[in-house]
Amino acid sequence: MNTLDTFDPNGVGLDNGAYFGLPFTPDEARLVLISAPWDVTVSYGTGTSEAPDAIIEASMQLDLYDALSPGAWRRGIATADIDYSLLETSQRLRSDAERVIRHLEEGGAVADDAVCRKIRRVNEGCVQMNENIRAQARAWLAQGKLVGLVGGDHSTPYGLVQALGERGEGFGILHIDAHCDLRRAYEGFEYSHASIMYNVLRDVPQAERIVEVGVRDYCDAEAELARSSERIRMFDDTQLSAAAFEGETWGATCRRIVAELPERVYVSFDIDGLSVEYCPHTGTPVAGGLTFNQAVYLLHETVRSGRRIIGFDVVEVVPRPGSSIDASTGARILYKLCGLTLKSEL
Template sequence: MEQKTFDPDGVGVDNGTYFGLPFEPETAALVLISAPWDVTVSYGAGTAYAPDALIEASTQLDYYDPLAPDAWRRGIATADIDYTLQEESQRLRTDAARVIEHLEGGGCPEDDYAVRKIRRVNEGCRALNANIAAQARHWLERGKTVGLVGGDHSTPYSLIRALGERYERFGILHVDAHCDLRDAYEGFEFSHASIMFNVLRDVGAVQRIVQVGVRDYSRREAETAAASGRVVLFDDMALAGAEFRGETWDAQCRRIVEELPQEVYVSFDIDGLDPADCPHTGTPVNGGLSFNKAVWLLDTLVRSGRRIIGFDLVEVCPAREERTDAVTGARMLWKLCGQTLKSNEKPNEK
């Protein structure tokens, strides 16, 4: 479909792109790359199928967003999805699941049974990282803003590294139920539970990681956060306590945003939301942000004058029996796209 024939007030078009939009990556301001991968998930699997589910669900939303009206007109394009990643994910998931079962039964990662399987998984994850790095660099070199649709939370690692090669410093706004600060969780170096540990280790340009809504993390992760000097926790109970004492969510959002530098990457794990909005995500946790609170936080970030240089949306796990997860994921993806484009507007474009 050509852009000149596209009717934003018409029926959603199933053309294989996110939101059914007609933009080509070469001419769009924002390019979405996809990572259908969930090898190391430690509880519920299925996020590898999120990109296709979000493409399907996204054609059912309306384009007008009062917080970022017409931002989409600058172009949101869908890069070709590499489905060999999904095939490899399915193959390696068997090995990872057997390792996890072995560990849960009292085994350890150094046992002969686990060592070879862990090695295969780690090699596969490195190949995934190389694939995403190549895709990210390709579009960044062409002046595009890049968003990633996962897949599990391990998948944006190489996008963040690619941004670290282009920016002297930036911060990460990390919305999640978990800190993801575990060192090689379950023996997997690039585990979904290790993404922020790996970023701290490997991406020196990341000046600050501001974690919002976290509510299920280990003592060691808390100690890692405290010792790093680069991590700020706004855990879920602390946010709830401030609200109970009368602080408005708007004031809390302003406190959160003040911890971030001018350039910001947003890493949005859907399980940062109330599990009522994402009941099938791999590791749901009671509590969390409402959808509107999360959107208000993103809007506060952009209204502060900060610029979103990239983002990811991960851990959406579509379910066959009902569509809540995909519907929530598609609409959060739309908000992320709109706020990102709005934050990158030049004065003469407003």
């Protein structure tokens, strides 16, 4: 019997442990979602390691019809088994990371004996997490699947980006974020959530272009790297706002952004790229940012331009008891990305 024979897309969301309550197994689906419950190196608020489960729960309240990609879900969106050993390791290493961060905030240095061992343990754990995600991604990519990742903090997609790079073809990264994430070994942590785009530039030459959108909180070194690297294009929040104030439509702005991307695109979507009302509990909230509809329009314009989305992540969602907005926003951005990714290859 076909998987869809007994599934009612107009009915109540199924509590089956899968994103959106969809009935597909990974073997049946075109797109597989892997999860990374991890937030060891976050430098302010914690809790994004709880996001995969919270987004699964919130996604059951989502209706499946999407005007931008109607029926795309029928090609199959599946949920890979979540490796909860990542969550256990994250919780264990987080205490080491917190001690390091506190030491630095009190004026200490990363080379001090008091924190050297803790930094080493955190870095070793992050390497293991990266290998875990890369192995999962490799396995599904080898089966011809599209792969998306649900974090976790923004360090978690590194293994997926590496796995895509290993396949040899060049691609661009559309990076929606409040932060550049171009810091080198931030707070002593080589694979910090604040370092992922620096690490991609260093390690994944197939990532030919990183187009950063909505960034509005970054340091001098990141600004200099963005200016000097031929592989980075920045559309920061100040530029975007100025263009709007001077009369440029959002559609025209999006076309300028998309023009900087190659034909194959990976989307890295940090939820704090949105305005804070959509993600009030995210780990490092920053005033300003995109509206939900602006972000969705940009994603749609990327696909409408003829570009193909080859993979994506949604990260830095922090659920909170008594508030559903963060997980609800994350679930809806995730669903838009799933549908547009599937649509983009038709």
